[in-house]
Amino acid sequence: MEVLDYPITYLANVGPARAKLLKEGMGISTYGDLLLQFPTKHIDRSRFYYTHELTLDMPYVQMRGQILSFEEQGAGRKRRIVGHFSDGQGIVDLVWFNGLQYVEKNYKLLTEYVVFGKPTLFRERFNITHPEIESIERFSRSPMGLRPYYSIPEKLQKRGINTRMMEQWVATVFRILHEPLPETLPEYLVQELKLMPRDEAIRTMHYPQSAERLSRASFRLKFEELFFIQLNILKYTRERNRRFAGHVFARVGDVFNDFYYHHLPFPLTGAQKRVIREIHTDMKSGRQMNRLLQGDVGSGKTLVALMTMLIALDNGYQACIMAPTEILAEQHLDTFRHFLGDMPVRVELLTGMVKGKRRQAIFDGLLSGEVHILIGTHAVIEDNVQFRNLGMVVIDEQHRFGVAQRAKLWSKNQTPPHVLVMTATPIPRTLAMTVYGDLDVSVIDELPPGRKPIQTIHHYENRLEDLYRGLRQQIALGRQAYIVYPLIKESEKMDLKNLEEGYQQYCRTFPDLRISKVHGKMKSAEKDAEMDRFVRGETQILMATTVIEVGVNVPNASVMIIENAERFGLAQLHQLRGRVGRGADQSYCILVTGFKLSSDTRRRIQIMTETNDGFEIAEEDMRLRGPGDLEGTQQSGIPFDLHIANLARDGQVVQLARDVAKRVLESDPTGDRPEHQLMWKALRDLNRNSVDWSAIS
Ligand code: ADP
Numbered sequence: 001m002e003v004l005d006y007p008i009t010y011l012a013n014v015g016p017a018r019a020k021l022l023k024e025g026m027g028i029s030t031y032g033d034l035l036l037q038f039p040t041k042h043i044d045r046s047r048f049y050y051t052h053e054l055t056l057d058m059p060y061v062q063m064r065g066q067i068l069s070f071e072e073q074g075a076g077r078k079r080r081i082v083g084h085f086s087d088g089q090g091i092v093d094l095v096w097f098n099g100l101q102y103v104e105k106n107y108k109l110l111t112e113y114v115v116f117g118k119p120t121l122f123r124e125r126f127n128i129t130h131p132e133i134e135s136i137e138r139f140s141r142s143p144m145g146l147r148p149y150y151s152i153p154e155k156l157q158k159r160g161i162n163t164r165m166m167e168q169w170v171a172t173v174f175r176i177l178h179e180p181l182p183e184t185l186p187e188y189l190v191q192e193l194k195l196m197p198r199d200e201a202i203r204t205m206h207y208p209q210s211a212e213r214l215s216r217a218s219f220r221l222k223f224e225e226l227f228f229i230q231l232n233i234l235k236y237t238r239e240r241n242r243r244f245a246g247h248v249f250a251r252v253g254d255v256f257n258d259f260y261y262h263h264l265p266f267p268l269t270g271a272q273k274r275v276i277r278e279i280h281t282d283m284k285s286g287r288q289m290n291r292l293l294q295g296d297v298g299s300g301k302t303l304v305a306l307m308t309m310l311i312a313l314d315n316g317y318q319a320c321i322m323a324p325t326e327i328l329a330e331q332h333l334d335t336f337r338h339f340l341g342d343m344p345v346r347v348e349l350l351t352g353m354v355k356g357k358r359r360q361a362i363f364d365g366l367l368s369g370e371v372h373i374l375i376g377t378h379a380v381i382e383d384n385v386q387f388r389n390l391g392m393v394v395i396d397e398q399h400r401f402g403v404a405q406r407a408k409l410w411s412k413n414q415t416p417p418h419v420l421v422m423t424a425t426p427i428p429r430t431l432a433m434t435v436y437g438d439l440d441v442s443v444i445d446e447l448p449p450g451r452k453p454i455q456t457i458h459h460y461e462n463r464l465e466d467l468y469r470g471l472r473q474q475i476a477l478g479r480q481a482y483i484v485y486p487l488i489k490e491s492e493k494m495d496l497k498n499l500e501e502g503y504q505q506y507c508r509t510f511p512d513l514r515i516s517k518v519h520g521k522m523k524s525a526e527k528d529a530e531m532d533r534f535v536r537g538e539t540q541i542l543m544a545t546t547v548i549e550v551g552v553n554v555p556n557a558s559v560m561i562i563e564n565a566e567r568f569g570l571a572q573l574h575q576l577r578g579r580v581g582r583g584a585d586q587s588y589c590i591l592v593t594g595f596k597l598s599s600d601t602r603r604r605i606q607i608m609t610e611t612n613d614g615f616e617i618a619e620e621d622m623r624l625r626g627p628g629d630l631e632g633t634q635q636s637g638i639p640f641d642l643h644i645a646n647l648a649r650d651g652q653v654v655q656l657a658r659d660v661a662k663r664v665l666e667s668d669p670t671g672d673r674p675e676h677q678l679m680w681k682a683l684r685d686l687n688r689n690s691v692d693w694s695a696i697s
C-alpha cells in the first residue's frame, strides 16, 4: 500500500477515536486526505506583540510572557478558568471554558510561554479564549515565518483537536513520505501553463516560503480541481454527442411562418431573433441539441420556447414543455393558446390534476399525434406518457437539475428529443459552466422595448402611511398590486398567520378595494379562481405567499410589495420583482423590513435598490452565499464543497480550465495518448471517490 493510502488511524498521535472524528468532521480517512486539507490561512509568526499594540480587528496575535495566576470565574455553563498573562508590559486574560483540570495541570505559573490566539475585549481587558500555548523551548525549535493555520470544526476543537496538532500530523506524513506526490496533469500542460508541479504545490500550501509562492501553489491546485471537473463534463458531453444522433429539423415551414407573419403580437427583440437562430442551427445539425437559454426575468423566454417548438411541429414532430409548478404550467397553457389564437395547433395540459377521461383523451392524442404540444409538470416525463414522435423538450426550470438528472430525462430513448433548458433567473457564468457545463448557452441580453426600469424602494415596517398612500395612487390610476409574504416549511403556520393578519389589515385600510388572497395550502381550484380574478382585473390587490414567484404574468400590475423582505434571498427577490414592470407603466417594488438587519441582509437590500440587472444580482448572490448554497446546486451532482477553488472568486480559472480541458479532449478523443495516461487515471480515481458520474455515462 502507498503511504498516501494508509488509514489515518495509524498516524502517530491519532488513534481510533481521533480518526473517527477526523473522518466525520473533515472527511479525512487517509494520510493523503490529510495532505489535501490545506490551511485556511497562514500566520506570520515571525514577531511577538505587546499588550499595548493589540486591537480588536486583529485576527490573531502572538505574545510572549508568563502566567501570573489562575482564577476561576462564573458558574455553571459560564464557569471558566482565567489565566492572567503578563508580557512584562501589560496583562491579557487567557480564558478556558472547558478542560479546566487540563489547564491547571499543564500550564505552570511564572514560566515563559508563547501564546497565540484572537484578541477580544471583555470588561475593558483583552482576552484570548482557548489560546494555543507552547513552551518557549518548543517554540524556538519550530520554524518561524509563515505557519499554517488549519480551521478545525468546532466539534473537533471541543474534543481537543487543534491547528497545532494538524500541523504536526502533516509534518509527520511529509517526513515519512519518500516519493514526491504524484503529478496528475500532463507534463506539457504543466510546462505550458507554467504551473507549479503538484508535489511542490501541495508542500507549499502547508509551508509557503513567501506569499508569492503561496499564490502560485494555490493557483496550480485550483486549476487542477476545476480542470478535472470540466474534463468530466466535456468528456461526458462528447460521449453523449457521439452516441446520440439528433432529429434533423431542416424545415422552417407553414406553422412557424404562419405564426411569425400573422400571429406574433409584437416584433421580436434582436436578442430573441438571435437565440432562435442559434437554436435552429442546433436543430438542423444532426446532433441532439442540449442548450441552456439564459435571460433575465421578463426577457421573453417563453415566446422563444414556443417559436422553436413550432419548428419541431413543422418537421412533423411533437413538442413538450415542463414547468416547475402547476400554476406555471397553467399559465403557459394560457399564454400559448393566446399567442396561437386560431392556428390549428393542439396544445394540452397534463398535470396531476388532470384525471380520468380527460387524461385518457390526452394520452390517446399524444399517441396518435393529434396533440402537438404538451405542457405539464415533471409528471410529463416520469409518467408513462407516450408520444407518437416527440422531437423537442423544453425544461422551464426553477430548480436546477444536474447533468445526471437531465440525462435521465432522455437517455431511455434511441433518438432523444432536442432539449432546451430555460432558467427562471440568470445564473453566474462560472456556475453555468459547471452546473450546466454540458450545455451550449444562449443568452437573451435585451428586454422588450418600452419597459421602464422598476424603481425599488426600501421601507421600514413602521412607516406604512407613505406606502399606503403610494399604493392608493397606483390603484387610482387603474393599476394592480402584489403583496407577498415569505413562506417556508419550518415556520409555515406562523407564515400563514402573517399573511392572514396582513390580509385583515389591508382589508381594514382599504375597505373600498377588492383584495385576493392566495397561498399554497388552499385547494387548487379555489386558488386558481382567486388568481384568475386577479389576472382578469376583478381584484386590485393580490396577497400571497411565494406561490406567485415564478412566471405569473399580469402586465397591468405595477406594484410589488414584499413583506419581511429580509427573509428572501436575492434570486427570489429579483424573481418576485420581475412580476411587475411588464407593461408600459412605471412600476415599483417595495421591500419592507424590520429595523434590525444583518450586514448581509443590508447588502442584499442595497443591491436590489441599486440594480435591475439579473446577471449582476446573480453574481452578487453567489459572492454572498457561496455557490453551494444557491438554489438547486445541491441536487446538481457537482461537488460544490470544492477543496480549494471557489466559483464565486475564481471565474477566470474556471474559464481557463474549461478551455484547456476542451483542447485536451480534442487532441485525444479516444484517450490513447501516452502522455495523458496519468491524467485519465487521476480522473478515474476522482470519480471513484466523489461524484457519481457513472450514473450519466
Ligand atoms: P420570461 O423570460 O421571464 O419568461 P416572459 O416570456 O414571461 O419572460 O415575457 C415577459 C413578457 O414580455 C410577456 O408578457 C411577453 O408576452 C412579453 N414579450 C415577450 N417578447 C416580447 C417582445 N419581443 N416585445 C414585447 N413584449 C414581449
Ligand code: MG
Pocket (backbone or CB within 6 Å): 301, 302, 551
Ligand atoms: Mg418565464
